[in-house]
Amino acid sequence: MDKPTTTSSGFTPTVENPEVExxxxxxxxALLRELDGHHPAFQSDRGMLRWTLHKKTDRSPSSGVLLVRILVKELERAERCGYRQYIIPLLxxxxYTLVKAPSIPDNLYERVYDxxxxxxxxxxxxxxxxLHYAQQLKLERTIPxxxxxxxxxxxxxxxxxSFPYQEKVFVFADPDLLSETVCRAVVTEIKAARTCQHTRSCMIHVIEHAFQEGLKEHCDFRTLQAILQxxxxxxxxxxxxxxxxxxxxxxxxRDMNAEYNQYVEELEKIYSALLSTLGNDVEEAASDGSPGIPLPNPNISFHLWTDEDQxxxxxxxxLRPQSQTCEEISLSQVLDSFEIQDLGLDYDDCEQARFSVLSTDSGIERDLPMPDDEVPEAEHSRLQRKGGVKKRASSLDCLSLLQTGSNWQGGKPPGKLYRKYGGSVMQPIAQMKRLHxxxxxxxxxxxVLARLVQAYYSLRKRESRRAYLTPRLKVHFYYVPVIEEQSNSCPVEEHALPDLTEPCELAAYLGRADPWxxxxxxxxxxxxxxxxTMPSSSSKTSVSELFIIDVIAYYVRLGLQPIFFxxxxxKLFFQNASLEPAEHIFLIELRVTLEEYEPSRDNLLMKKKTMVxxxxxxxxxxxxxxxxxxxxxxxxTSLRSTGLVMKAIPSNDTEDLVCLNVNITEITKTANLSGRSYTLVSNKIRAxxxxxxxTEQRSFTVCLDKDSRRxxxxxxxxxxSPCLEPSYCLQKTRARRTSTPGDENVGLAKYLPKSLxxxxxxxxxxxQ
Incomplete structure (x- = not known):
């Protein structure tokens, strides 16, 4: 393969290379055949094809234009021939190639936009x-x-x-479910990815990419690289x-041409100022520059899930400012001070002009919650009386705050087949600006999903009373299934239902719903x-060899369409009447196993030998x-049973109802010539x-979400029953104080999602 020629400015012109094409x-x-499942040669390495394809453009940035042209043709062919299953993966x-590839021609942008x-x-x-990608393409064409x-x-x-938004990826792993070897491999790749994530190098990448796309051939890219270094x-x-x-x-x-011209003029001024500082030492180093600009992996932190509130x-x-999260301040100290000072806005403000319904208000100004940059540090030491009248928060503001973070547009789910309709995160009535x-x-x-849903429920419950994270932070959840060994984590008795399910049922459902x-x-x-377990995995240092982190980065960047569960x-009632009923939540499965009956010796002697x-x-x-x-x-219904299994995740696409699929083993007595016997019949109900x-006061065992710890x-x-949204429960409880007993969903509760x-x-x- 011939190496493409490079101009003196550092840009590689698009050359038609039949071998590369x-x-x-x-x-x-090969990617399309993989989607159809017709790629047996790569079944053991599925998922590598997309990663390998993007790595080719990373090694040769100038070939990105060629790949974009091929993908546009395949998209148009898929739309023309009715191959809808190819459209979203190709898009x-x-x-993802357009973001990284330099100097894409306008005609390709126009075809993708159309x-x-x-x-x-x-x-x-x-x-x-x-719509999402059309908006991005319009923005990119206006400001390259x-x-x-x-x-x-x-x-x-x-x-x-100018652009104060911040993002961070939090990777959580349960140390009881994943081995130290797997955790160490993920941490090793995260550390290796950070070698190209220094603040200085990332700023240089942004500057270089802006000049490369804005000034194009008018920029001497190699000289620019040397100057910046x-x-x-x-x-x-x-x-x-x-x-x-x-x-x-x-x-x-509003004028695209005027915006572009003004943007180019600003870049030319900055570029000219940089060139004016050109020295002899820079000129000598400029010949070693490379026109490729990498895309750093996102900021990722790894956490072992050891604390329920972690x-x-x-x-x-x-969310806290960087100056307040220094190493000298321990986590417990930060949280202790945060609990008192920062969690200030209670939902009781929707109904009463108070800072709290309890008598915890000291009347001193410094005890009230306030942003750290609102009052000088010296002012915190003064004792000031606050005003006697506080502005009452409007109902719309409270409603907006409650709806922020809810899962359904308009507050209510569209129906029983909600997963078939997709689902978009709702826009509150008066959305607050969330920069994180x-x-x-x-x-x-x-x-691990069971642990996630418990943490999510705890977070929503905490936010329903004191909203701190919700108005300032967007939270997206992602799931990467990992299985090390096949083991049954729930106790299964002899006559219980056989465990025919896989350990990653939710991931299997997501795979059926979304082939990509x-x-x-x-x-x-x-x-x-x-x-x-590979010997080379623990010693990886090259950023180009990272696979796990690259796939995670691709997932969190492009995985923006949620599926709601x-x-x-x-509610559990125990045999010991002195124990209070316990309430828990689950996401995937509840398994009930009837404990074996152990008769006394006297009863055994009284039984007939022919009795079964x-x-x-x-x-x-x-x-x-x-x-x-x-x-x-x-x-x-009343029956005799050995146990049942409740599934919240549908096992196939034809039964995608928002309900519990209950499989119960019923024991049916039969009579024959040899005496009485019984048969096991499996019944299925949707509830x-x-x-x-x-009815016999016989106890049974309950296992939640396949976890032996539960x-x-x-x-x-x-x-x-379906778990209720904590904010809905709170508002409904408050509305009952002033409403008649027959009213349902009065006040703000009627605008909120009912289910979690x-x-x-x-x-x-x-x-679909």
Whole structure:
């Protein structure tokens, strides 16, 4: 393969190379065959094709234009021939290439923009993704390079006044579920990725990319690289601030041509100022420059989940100013001071003009919550009386605050088949400006999701009373399944239902709903443990060799379409009447196993030899049955059973109802010539809520979400129902004080989502 020629300015012109084009075309077609499942040669290494394709453009940035041209042709062919299953994967691959590839011709931008506009006529998720990318393409054509600048600036937390958004990826792993080897492999790649994430180098990348896209052939790129490398940090910071300001200010006008011309003029001034400092030493080093500009991986932190409130604590520290999170201040000290000073706004302000319904208000100004930059530090030491009258917060402001972080547009879910409709994070009535985005990614099997949903419920409950994170922070959840060994974590008795499920049921459902998630994320399920045990994995230092972190970065950057899952609550009644009923939540599965009956010796002597011991116990079920017609019917039945399993995740696409799929083993007595015997019959019911009571006062064992750490014994009754959103419960409780007993959903409660839903981000949501 011939090496493309490079101009003196450092730009590589687009050269038609049949070998490179053929190689890219084969790789793209391999991706499409992988989506169809017709790629047996690569079944063991699924997910590597997309990563390898993007690595080719990283090694040869000038070939990105060729790959974009191929992807545009394949997109147009897929739309023309009706291959909708290819559209979203190809579009994601194309947009990820556009952000990094330099000097894309305007005609390619125009073709991609026209294609995205055509997607607006299709149902979700095509129209949602098409609109999102059409807006990004319009912005990029107006201000070239702004997508790269915003991505790097936010992910690396580069401080500036023009674009103050910040993002961070939190990777959580349960040490009881993942081995030390796997955790060490992930940490090793994170540390290796940080070698190219220094603040100075990231600022230089943003400056170089802006000049490369804005000035194009008028910029001597190699000389620019050498000048920037020789500059001190303060000069780099000043130049970075100028470039970002030029980009963001150029995006505020309405005339595209005027915006572009003004932006180019600003870049030319900054570029001329840099060239004026050119020295002899810089000229000699300029010949060794390279026109390639890497895209650094996002800021990622790894956490072992050892504390129940660890998720909330990490999000709090992410919001606090950098000066207050120095190493000298311990985490407990920060949180202790934060609890008193910063958690100030209570939802009681919606109804009463007070700072608290309790008598905890000292009347001293410094005891009130306030931003750290609002009052000088010296003022905190003064004792000042606050005013006697406080402005009453409007109901709309309180409603906006409660709805921020809710999962459904308009506050209510669209119906029982909510997952089929996709789902978009709702826009509150008066949305507050949230500058921080936390991307929480969990590693493990279904049990780590159970821990995530408990942390999420605790966070929502805390926010419903004192909203601190909700108005300032966006939180997105991501899931990467990892399995090291196959083991049954729940106790299974002899006559209980066989455990035929896989340890990553939710990941399997996400893979069925979104084929691109199946190809890029589910493939890590067994690959991460495999890479962790390889001898070379512990000594990796090259950024180009990272695979786990690269895939995680791709997932959190492009996985923006959530799929919502209903959270369920269970109330446990124990055999010991002195114990209070316990309430817990689960996301995936609840398993009930009847304990074996152990008769006394006297009873054994009285039994006839021909009598057959019938396992199980007599139970009564009361449930609200659901059907495809959306009709609910109260049912009550009594039977003898050995146990049941409640599944909240549908096992196939045809049963994607928002309900519990209950599989119960019923024991039916039969009579034959040899005497009495019994048979086991498996019954299936769909229920919105269900109650189970042991009529013989025989206890049973309950296991939640397949986790042996969440097993409860000596239970005689359970009640399962959809978990209510904490903010809805709080507002409904307050509304009952002034409403009549027959009123439902009065006050602010009627605008809030009733059920608690856990959103897990994918690349496309649910493809219909």
């Amino acid at each position: 053929s190689d890219f075309l084969r790789s793209v077609h 994601h691959t194309l947009m 294609f995205c506009k055509k997607l607006l006529t299709l149902p979700k998720p095509y129209c949602t993704i098409g 390079g702004i997508l790269y600048q915003r991505l790097v600036t936010a992910e690396q937390n580069l401080k500036n006044d 020789a500059k001190p940090l303060d000069v780099i910071e000043h130049c970075f601030q100028q470039v970002v300001a030029a980009m963001e200010h150029g995006n505020h006008g 998720l909330w604590k990490e999000l709090v520290l992410f 985005t936390a991307r929480v990614l969990v590693l493990g099997d279904d049990r 998630y199946e190809s890029n994320v589910n493939t890590l399920c067994h690959m991460i443990p495999k890479l962790a 209903q959270v369920y609550t269970v 011991e019938v396992p199980g116990a007599d139970v009564t079920l009361m449930y609200k049955k659901v059907s495809l017609s959306n009709r609910e019917k109260e049912e009550t 919105r809520n269900i109650k189970m009571q042991s 097993v409860y014994k000596n239970v005689i009754g359970i009640e399962v 839903l856990l959103p897990i981000n994918t690349f496309a949501g649910i493809i």
